[in-house]
Amino acid sequence: PADTPDAAQARARSAPAPVTDVAKLCVCDLLVAQCDANCCCDPDCGADDFSLFTTCSVPVVTGDSQLCRQKAAVYSLDVEANPPERIFKLVDQVNPSIFCIHATNYKQALYLKSPEIPTPENFDRLLDKFGGATFSAEPDSWNLDTDAQNPPDGNETYRYEYGVPVQTEDAFLRLPSPVVSSWCSDANPAGFLVNQATKCIRSVNVEKCDSIRALSMLFYINSSILAVPKSSQMVNITVQSIVVQSLNGMRTLLNSSDVLRLPMVLDGLCINAVLGVNYHITHTDTGEIIEAAAAFVLGAISKEALSIEQSFEISFTQENTQPVPLSGNPGYVVGLPIRAGFRPQGYPFPAGFLSNKHSQLTILQSTSTQDCLAAQGARAPVLFGYNMISGCKLRITAAMACQPLAQTLLDVLKGQSFPEYVASFGNSQAQDVLDWVPITQLHSSEQMISNTLQSSCQIPVSLGIEVKWTKYGSLVNPQARIVNVTATITTTTLKQLPSGRERIIPITSSVVFTDISSPAEPGYKAWPTINLKLPFDFFYPFV
Helix, strand or coil: CCCCHHHHHHHHHHCCCCCCCHHHCCCCCCECCCCCCCCCCCCCCCHHHHCCCCCCCCCEECCCCCECEEEEEEEEEECCCCCCEEEEEEEEEECCCCCCECCCCCHHHHCCCCCCCCCCCCHHHHHHHHCCCCCCCCCCCCCCCCCCCCCCCCCCCCCCCECCECEECCCECECCEECCCCEEECCCECECCCCEEEEEEEECCHHHHHHCHHHCCHHHHCCCEECCCCCCCEECEEEEEEEEECCCCCEEECCCCCCCCCCEEECCEEEEEEEEEEEEEEECCCCCEEEEEEEEEEEEECCCCCEEEEEEEEEEEECCCCCCCCCCCCCCCCCCECEEEECCCCCCCCCCCEEEEEEECEEECCCCCCECCCCCCCEEECECCCCEEEEEEEEEECCCCHHHHHHHHHHHHHCCCCCCEEECCCCCCCCCHHHEEEEEECCCHHHHCCCCCCCEEEEEEEEEEEEEEEEECCCCCCEEEEEEEEEEEEEEEEECCCCCCEEEEEEEEEEEEEECCCCCCCCCCCCCCCCCCCCCCCCCCCC
8 A cells, every 4th residue: 555645754754864975985995904006085095195196096986876966075186285185075966867866765775685595494484485476575664773684794805805814714824934033933824915925944853754744735735715705615725736856956847746745754864845835826806716726845854954944935816817027016126127018009098008028128138149130039128226238239231221221220229119108116007007107219210210311321329228216105115116217219320331341330228227316305314213003913914
């Protein structure tokens, strides 16, 4: 029966009020207890973090787009301020559509309630309720105080997030590491999406090596991993490969990894002892682990040894993707390649960047023959912080044509696809357009390969790359950031050689790194003393 006007008004008055607070919503907040780059709504970010942002990745945050009227959180950056500041505004947004929702007064529709799983105890009750041709989904009352109708805890997660310990059926996936001293501690959990590499010392007793758990392969693969936290779906750890190391350091890859090799004492030696473990975890884009593998290094321990060094490593890869090598997080690390790429053609707006073949800035690689024509295609990556120089020699004869020769030398110096941009940080993502620095080229190829005189020709003879970088962020932990890259092509005029004569010309490439960081102001303490008390769980999930 239809409701009377009085009953409808009474029911509307008893309905729960909307619970959406757009000021607390943040779709780009992905890292746990850490500030996400360019995420202006991240509550973990402070004024120091906002001063390093280049843009707001999510400028407007709203609730349900079908509401007739709602609050919208607007975020922007004041780049003219020194340092840049975040601007937050809460404005009213009106939906122009005539088909809109005036009010959301059905609280149970604001979250996804897990369906009740049929069991032998509740089967008859569920059959009576849902077994007919039709059934009502209307709640018995608007009273939401019962435990069965309470929404799930917002802090619970049924998918892995960054930094969350990888759970196993008994505890968590252990990645042994040194704690206070160099001795191994097995209480260090592996964090999801946190690539780690550790080395530590383990005390051993060769006579009892078969009873030391940390020397056995079973210790590292006998516990299945939970596909998602608090679930019953298990992922077994498979053995990917086994490498056997002799006492003199010689390593041999076994053809079969199906058979477990357990430690045992033989002729005074402890053989098949675990010296290293390399975990590789494959996950989906929704934070579910679907595959886990372990590669082992087994070795022999002499009876005189009182301790051994073990190495452990873990890496994560999303399914159906290729891992992208980083050169720092976030700043560049000295000795790692400079990441580079170019913008896709035909995009009317900065849609992103496509990497070149190796996602690196490269220069000409010197060869033993020093022949430029033979060295074409041989490239060496530019390593951050390393000044480099390379070159080759070009033998020129009178029969060589000018323009093809100039173009060949240009390909030798710059490569087949010289990048247009470099990443300002070691972990810059392709979609973050403002995190990529354009390469300034002082000469174009059209100017370099044109003839100046009928009897002379201009050819490129050197490529000089200058990388300007600065220390970014806190003085306590500065991060290396690239701010400018200049590529300069130097040409020379080659006169026409007489018939039968030849000439040898050196061709060089060089890279120079320049630190343009501003010095500390006079009277400013460059290494301030920080008097803080860390929370008890500051290093969680790591010991």
